[in-house]
Amino acid sequence: xxxxxxxxxxxxxxxxxxxxxxxxxxxxxxxxxxxxxxxxxxxxxxxxxxxxxxxxxxxxxxxxxxxxxxxxxxxxxxxxxxxxxxxxxxxxxxxxxxxxxxxxxxxxxxxxxxxxxxxxxxxxxxxxxxxxxxxxxxxxxxxxxxxxxxxxxxxxxxxxxxxxxxxxxxxxxxxxxxxxxxxxxxxxxxxxxxxxxxxxxxxxxxxxxxxxxxxxxxxxxxxxxxxxxxxxxxxxxxxxxxxxxxxxxxxxxxxxxxxxxxxxxxxxxxxxxxxxxxxxxxxxxxxxxxxxxxxxxxxxxxxxxxxxxxxxxxxxxxxxxxxxxxxxx
Ligand SMILES: [Zn+2]
Ligand SMILES: [Zn+2]
Numbered sequence: 001x002x003x004x005x006x007x008x009x010x011x012x013x014x015x016x017x018x019x020x021x022x023x024x025x026x027x028x029x030x031x032x033x034x035x036x037x038x039x040x041x042x043x044x045x046x047x048x049x050x051x052x053x054x055x056x057x058x059x060x061x062x063x064x065x066x067x068x069x070x071x072x073x074x075x076x077x078x079x080x081x082x083x084x085x086x087x088x089x090x091x092x093x094x095x096x097x098x099x100x101x102x103x104x105x106x107x108x109x110x111x112x113x114x115x116x117x118x119x120x121x122x123x124x125x126x127x128x129x130x131x132x133x134x135x136x137x138x139x140x141x142x143x144x145x146x147x148x149x150x151x152x153x154x155x156x157x158x159x160x161x162x163x164x165x166x167x168x169x170x171x172x173x174x175x176x177x178x179x180x181x182x183x184x185x186x187x188x189x190x191x192x193x194x195x196x197x198x199x200x201x202x203x204x205x206x207x208x209x210x211x212x213x214x215x216x217x218x219x220x221x222x223x224x225x226x227x228x229x230x231x232x233x234x235x236x237x238x239x240x241x242x243x244x245x246x247x248x249x250x251x252x253x254x255x256x257x258x259x260x261x262x263x264x265x266x267x268x269x270x271x272x273x274x275x276x277x278x279x280x281x282x283x284x285x286x287x288x289x290x291x292x293x294x295x296x297x298x299x300x301x302x303x304x305x306x307x308x309x310x311x312x313x314x315x316x317x318x319x320x321x322x323x324x325x326x327x328x329x
Contacts, residue, residue, distance in 0.1 A: 004117035004308035004327070005054040009047050010316075012057065014306050020114065022122035024069040029081060029123065033141040033302070033326045034116045035060035036311055038170060039108070039251065044312050046253055049111040058110040058117035058327075059085035060144040062137040065128075072125045080135065082143050082285055084127045084278055085109045085116075101151070101275040117308055119329045129282055135289035138302065141326055142175070142295040146284035147276035149175035150183075152249055154280070155273045156222055158184035165220040167236055168227030169193035169202045169210075171324050172249060174298055176224060181206040182293045190214065192235075193227075197321035204297045214239045221245070228252045234259055242266040249273045298323045305329045 003017045022028045037060055042048040050057075065079040075081070088095050088103035095103050109115045109123070131140055149172060158164070158180050166173050169191050180186040190209045191202035199210040214220075219241035225233045228250025237259065240246045246268055263270060276284075287293040300322040303311050311325045 001119035002305050003056040006057050007054050012309050012312050019120050020122040024071040025125055026069045026122045027075055027125050027128050028067040029063040029121050030066045031061050031063040031116050031329045032137045033062050034058045035141050036325050051112045056114040056118050058115035059108045061116035062140045079130050080133045081128050083123050087112050131285045132289040139288050139295050143285040145171050146175050147280040148172050149179040150280040151276040152176050152273045153179050158186050160185035162186055162222050163188045163220045164222050165190045166224045167192045167232045169198035173226035174205050177207055178205045178293055230256050237262050240268045245269045247271045302326045302328050
């Protein structure tokens with residue numbers, strides 16, 4: 001079968017690999033659509049997270065169950081599914097408490113074991129989630145990144161009266177705007193991004209105002225840094241009002257220098273947000289299938305799996321016009 005594998009920074013290739021075998025508790029899934037995530041770009045640019053080279057990348061997908069192992073219950077061929085792609089260590093304090101997204105050694109499929117940029121993937125039945133068969137599989141492929149946004153909304157306890165600013169209109173930023181609006185009733189969301197194409201998308205998904213940089217002197221009760229750079233984090237803190245909250249939702253590729261006195265003097269709370277819970281993932285699939293959250297505007301392109309390397313080149317380019325690219329198998 002075809003798979004997109006990582007060979008080194010800037011080097012992903014479409015190669016032929018063996019179709020995976022599956023154990024008695026595993027499910028063989030025919031991948032329908034797989035999304036390229038920001039973390040895949042961290043791998044592509046810097047070789048972060050990935051354990052084996054070469055490795056089949058990818059952790060966001062929808063697919064259809066093809067075959068099931070002899071001990072699998074509750075799943076059958078033909079079921080439309082997504083999966084929880086987290087690979088927690090199951091041994092650290094967080095894992096023992098069931099808080100898998102804060103696992104000290106958290107890995108993902110596509111990083112520590114073969115991922116979903118392939119025609120087939122085999123996964124343990126416990127991580128496979130059945131989704132409504134009537135749902136659009138293309139849209140449901142965004143369940144995983146939407147779950148990240150749902151975790152941010154939960155951590156931020158968004159209220160309709162909040163005045164929110166978001167820096168960085170990449171997929172996670174845009175999905176957070178969508179979820180804050182559709183599920184929490186937030187109406188004041190200012191989005192800042194250098195890319196005009198992304199600002200146009202931010203407007204489409206419900207931002208109340210957009211700008212390249214947050215206006216000088218303007219403060220917000222809750223500010224999200226979804227861009228993950230020193231400059232954007234400092235901007236987020238400096239635009240948070242006294243006793244307000246700054247949320248950090250990105251993995252930073254480079255070190256950070258933060259004006260900590262700005263944080264102390266205004267008593268700002270800095271909150272980290274990492275991935276999601278299994279419940280967030282199930283809810284994300286639900287609100288996509290029932291139409292509560294429309295993720296369609298985020299899908300910039302659907303390319304065949306064989307053009308995976310081209311998709312990475314587009315996303316990693318400085319242009320930054322593209323939001324989510326899906327690979328179709
Ligand atoms: Zn992802
Ligand atoms: Zn752990």
